[in-house]
Amino acid sequence: MDKSAVEVVETKLRKMNEAVEDRNEQMNDKEMKGFLQLYNRYMVGRSKKQQIEWDLIQQPSDNMLQRYDSLPKPQKSEEAALLSKLAVLKLNGGLGTSMGCKGPKNVIEVRGDTTFLDLIVQQIEHLNITYPGANVQLLLMNSFNTDAETAKIIQKYQDTHVTITTFQQSRYPRIIKESLEPMPVTHEGYAHQDWYPPGHGDFFEALYNSDLVESLLAQGKEYLFVSNVDNLGATVDLNILKNIVDREVEYCMELTDKTRADIKGGTIISYDGKVSLLEVAQVPPQYIEEFKSVSKFKVFNTNNIWVSLRAVKRIMQANEMKLDIIVNNKEVAGQKVIQLETAIGAAITYFNNACGVNVPRSRFLPVKATSDLLLIQSNMYNLKSGSLVMNPARQFGTTPVIKLGTEFKKVAQYLERFGSIPDVLELDHLTVSGDVSFGANTTLKGTVIVVANPGNKIMIPAGSVIENKVVVGSLHVIPH
Template structure:
C-alpha cells in the first residue's frame, strides 16, 4: 500500500479541489487497490419476480384529485445528469444544449415540461442540474435565459478527480498537467455524495422534499411520472430503477437480477467471459436499465453519511498526450443494492428515448414523433412498436453536417431500416419506406431529389431513384 501513501501526499498538495473531493478520491483508489471487486457467482443469479421488478401496468393510478397530486409533486426534485459534452456529435458545449426539435434544446424541453407541471398543479418541482467542470460555466450562462420561468433551477458540480498515471500511480496534475486534461468527473455514481457535499440535499430535505428523480439529460422519454412517484411513496421504496424490455440494440445494457436475496444491477463488465453471450441474449435477461432512477433523499443522506455506497468500480483507461492514465468511475444504478425496499419498474419503451448520435436525432426530428407541451410523443400512425434502425455514415456524424445534408427530415413512419454511406444529400419532402440503403460511389455526390418516395430499394446512383 506504499502506492497509496505516496498518492495521499500528492493529492493533499493539489489546490484545485476540496477536502471532500480529496477524501472521496483516496477512498475510491484504496478500494480499487484492495481489489475488493465483487465476484458474481453465476449459479446464484435469479430472475427477479414481479414483486421486485414491478410491471408498469400493475401500478395503481395516480390520484385524481389535483390537491392530492400537488401534495405528491411537492415531495419531488428532478435532477438531470448534465456533465456530458456533445463531443461525439461534433459539439463543443454541454450536450443538453443541442437543438432537438422545433429549435428547442434538451434543456428547453425539460424546463417546459416542469413549468407545465408547476402551472397545472400549483406545485414547486425544482430542476437540478448536476454539471461537471466541463459543462459548468456554459450551463450557468444558458440557465440564465430561464430566469423568468416559474421553476427554481439549481446547479451543482459533481466531483473533480485527478487522472492517475498508470506507470507510477501519481496524479496527473502533480506532473504539471493543471489544465482540464489532468482531471475527470468520476461517473454518475458520484451524484449521491456530490448532492450532499453541495449542500443541496439538506436544503431540499428542509423544504419537505422526499424523492429525487434522476435521469440523463439526453433521454427525451424521462418525464415525471405520477404513477411511479405515487407507488414509491405508498410502498416506502427507497430506490427504484426504471427498466424496459431489451431489444437487440440494447444487449450491452445492465440488467436487474435477484442475488442472495437482494435486487442488484448486473453490468456486462461483471460477467465472466464464458457467460457473456448468455448475458446478451434477450431470452434470459429480458430487461435493461434506462438510468431513470427514483431515490429517497433521506436514504441518500443516511447512506452517504455512513459511507455505505460502495458501488462497483469501473476502471476506464485513457491516453492523455501520450501518457496512459486511469479513471476510476462508478454508476448510479449500481447503488440499488444498498437501499431498503429497492425495486425495478418495467416501464414502456417510450420512457427510454436517448439521443446518443445523429441517427437518434433523425428519429426524434422526423414525423415519427410530435412535440406536445415539451413532451416528445410517438406518432400513433406507426404500426410497428419498434423504431426503424438507422445507420448514417461518418459524413453525418456531426450535428452541423447532419443538418446541412437534409433540406427537411424525410417521412419515416413506414421505414424499417435505413443505411446511408458516402456523400449523400437529401432534398425536401422525401418519403422512405421499408428497407432502404443509399450508397454514394466514392468521390461522387449523390443527391436525392425533392419529393422522392423510396421503398425497399438499394440506391447506388441517380439512375436507381
C-alpha cells in the same frame, strides 16, 4: 493497500493541487477524500478481484421487477400532493463533442431551435402550472466542463415557473496506467483539462456534499427523479411516483425490454436474495453470450432512477456506499491513463425496499448520435408541453432502426445532408453510408439502404419517395 503508499500519493496530489492558481480549478477537501477512498479501494481490489457467482443469480421476483401496466394510477385529487414531494435532477456533465458541438450537450437543438434543456424546463413548467403548489424543482448536476456555461444558459429561464438549482460533481485526477500514480503534468499544477468527472455514480456524494439533501428535505421534498439530460423520454410519471410513495420504496430503477441493439445494457437480478444490477463488466467470460441473450435477461437499465432523499442522507452519513469501480482506459497526450468511475445503477443494493419497473420503450429516447437526432426531429413524434409523443399516425408501436454513416456524425454535417427531415412514418429500417445527400420533402418507407461507394456520390432529389429499396453506387435517384 499499504497505508504509507496512500499517504505518498496524497502528499504528491496535494502539492500539485495547491500549485493551481485558480481556486475554482482545485480539488476541495471532500473531493480529495473521495478520490483517495476510491483509489485505495481500486488498489486493494486489484489483488482481491471477486467475480460474481453465476449460480447465485436468479430472475427478479414480481415484487423486485414490476410491470408498468400493473401500477395503480393516482386519483386526480392526490396528484398535486404527490408532485409536491418531488424534485427532478438531470445528469448534465456531458459535452456535445461526440456530435461535433461545442459546450454542454444540453444546448444541442433537438426540435427546431429548441434544446434539450428548453424541453426539460417546458415539461416541469407545465407540471407547476397544471398543479399549483406542486413546485417541482429542477436540479442540474454539472461537471466542471459544463458548470460555467450552464450557469449562463439558465439565466434565460428566470421568468419561468421553474426553480433551477445547479451543483457540481467531483473532479478527480487521471491515473497513469503503468505506474498507477495520479497523473503528473508538464506544468507545476493541474489545469482544467487534466481532471475528469468520475461517472454518474458520483451523484450521491456530490449531492450530499452540496448540502442540497438537507435543503430539499427542509422544503418538504422526499424523492428525486434522476435521469440523463439527453434522454427525452425521461419525463415525470405519476404512476411510478405513486407506487414508490405508497410502497415506501427507497430506490426504483426503470428498465425496458431489451432488443438485440441493447445487449450490453445492465440488467436487474436477484443475487443472494437481494436486488442487484448486473453489468456486462461483471460477467465471467464463459457467460457473456448468455448475458447478451434476450431470452434470459429480458430488460436493461434506462438510467432513469427514483430515489428517497431520506435514504440518501442515512446511507451517506453512515459512509456505507462503496460502488463497484469502473476502470475507463484513456489516452491523454500520448500517455495511457485510467479513470476510476462509478455508476448510479450499482447503488440499488444499498437501499431498502429497492425495486425495478419494466417501463415502455417510450421512456428511453436517448440522443447519443445523429441517428437518434433524426428520429427525434422527424414526424415520428409530436411535441406536447415539452414532451415527445409518438405520432398517432404511426401504425406500429415500435420506432424504426436508423443507422447513419460517419459522414453524418457531426451535427453540422448531418444538417447539410438533409434538405429537410424526411417523412419516416412508414419506415422500418434506414441505413446510410458514404457521401449521400437527401433533398427536401423526401419520404422513406419500409427498409431503405443507401450506400455510396468510396469516391462516389448519391443525391436523393427533393420530393423522392423511396420504399423498400437498396441504392448503391453513384447516381441520382429519379423521384416518383
